[in-house]
Amino acid sequence: MDAVFSVPEPRNEPVRDYAPGSPERASLQRRLAELAEERLELTMTIDGQQRMGAGPAIDVVQPHRHGHVLGVTHNATNADAVAAVTAAKKAAPMWRALSFEDRAAIFLRAAELLAGPWRDTLNAATMLGQSKTAYQAEIDSACELIDFLRFNVGYAHKLLAEQPQSSPGVWNRLDHRPLEGFVYAITPFNFTAIAGNLPSAPALMGNTVVWKPAPTQQFAAHFTMRLFEAAGLPPGVINMVTGHGVEVSEVVLADPDFAGVHFTGSTKVFQMLWRTIGENVARYRSYPRLVGETGGKDFVIAHASADVDALHTALVRGAFDYQGQKCSAASRAYVPRSLWEGGLRDRLAATADSLSYGDVTDFRNFGGAVIDARAFARHTKALELISGDDACRILAGGTADDSEGYFVRPTVFECTDPAHESFTTEYFGPILGVHVFDDDRFEEAVAQAESIAPYALTGSIFATDRRVIDWAGETLRYAAGNFYINDKPTGAVVGQQPFGGARASGTNDKAGSWHNLVRWMSPRTIKETFVPPTDHRYPHMG
């Protein structure tokens, strides 16, 4: 077809609330019951074929009831990784040759399927496999993934339309080529939306992909792969390998056609990947694109002029939604003494103690369990460190119990030492440290908070005095890639708050925006001269 097409105007998917008695709640509960009865074979998908990895088996369980196995996956071996890379390379010419409209239509169809008949499945899988409540699943596996799919098409369309100027007699053009090679997408446990976005964004731009989800997210990842297939994704475009990834990286990062990594996860793993890529750099056909969104130690800073009700709610939701397992979660707060001793301390502790964490299929619960035994051990160790230190005092929580699920109580502690390890280390759990400062030492507290942790992902300032908001915004300019004024530091929405941070928090390529998509293309400039010169001599030569 010969036409310059426009694309549907992207819009954010409305969030359903699953209130008691609502039809959407009944429908989701039915799907939860069905999926909880499954014991799925969580296969790899290579060249459109589903088969088990050849390495050892891994049980995928419900974190809030770890005796309940949802499915079994297997670690992918070097040979499995070779098969995935081969499939990605084989599919590349076919996928590149499809028009942008054909590629976009697949992902737009995936968005509509997810908004409709697939919504309950992805939400139920995310609730059971990652211990999210109905609301936390809805904003992730339904709305955010739908938004990524729709908005990426809109941003990509604008990027492709980006063309240079032409002087008289010349036609300059930009050919927005996919990368030469394949992309390696490695995704974290905590967001089904991120797991779906990291392989699909480079694929939309014409690249083929090897995708390695986290084993603890494999239940929802399995259904995400089925969703892409149902939307018409051809075999070999996204090849999903399972397991821990070490053996996959040994193969992928040594391949000459490795063209980029699209990573979200911990800072430690991204730095390890970066080092390996650096060591292998001479092997590659092109310099690989390195895109990584990583850890955070996200702050909330309050001024004495802050609205204390808003601050209280932001701390509770920011720190304890999804058990603190958002990279954006508030994990350190800086509060003036007048607000803290004027009632916030007791109120925050009482609210934290009142939050119910339990089985997420019981919709009365505020939260579920932390993801696995490794996370549980990290949190119990942190709680021991905090409770054993004279500088810190636990005000709420501080306990954990893994007898049935990996439960860690919402914990609030106060610490007189703002340089304490608990203010610099990412625990990635429901643990909030508070440093209380004298009201007249606000500027000192902000300056210290700015650079004490190596991260710069999200942060909030609470104040009603506009001069304070202005000053803090400037002083904290490089301390957070997503900065919030009088709001919690979590809950970025695609198309509204492009997400990502710098320093040890990543390359800040802003998932779900054109900043990210531009990394998956390699422009070729074309200059066509209609009437080329036929005399090599210049006029000044006489």
Ligand SMILES: NC(=O)c1ccc[n+]([C@@H]2O[C@H](COP(=O)([O-])OP(=O)(O)OC[C@H]3O[C@@H](n4cnc5c(N)ncnc54)[C@H](O)[C@@H]3O)[C@@H](O)[C@H]2O)c1
């Ligand atoms: N900045 C962001 O946008 C963002 C978003 C979500 C999560 N996170 C971060 O992610 C972390 C939590 O997620 P996680 O526990 O899944 O992180 P993780 O780093 O443990 O794992 C991330 C992924 O890397 C894989 N992996 C580990 N070693 C590998 C290797 N050698 N080769 C290939 N893959 C390998 C894991 O299996 C998983 O798929 C936190 O640090 C959090 O802050 C950041």
Ligand SMILES: N[C@@H](CCC=O)C(=O)O
């Ligand atoms: N985009 C999400 C965080 C993703 C990281 O885990 C938020 O803004 O809360």
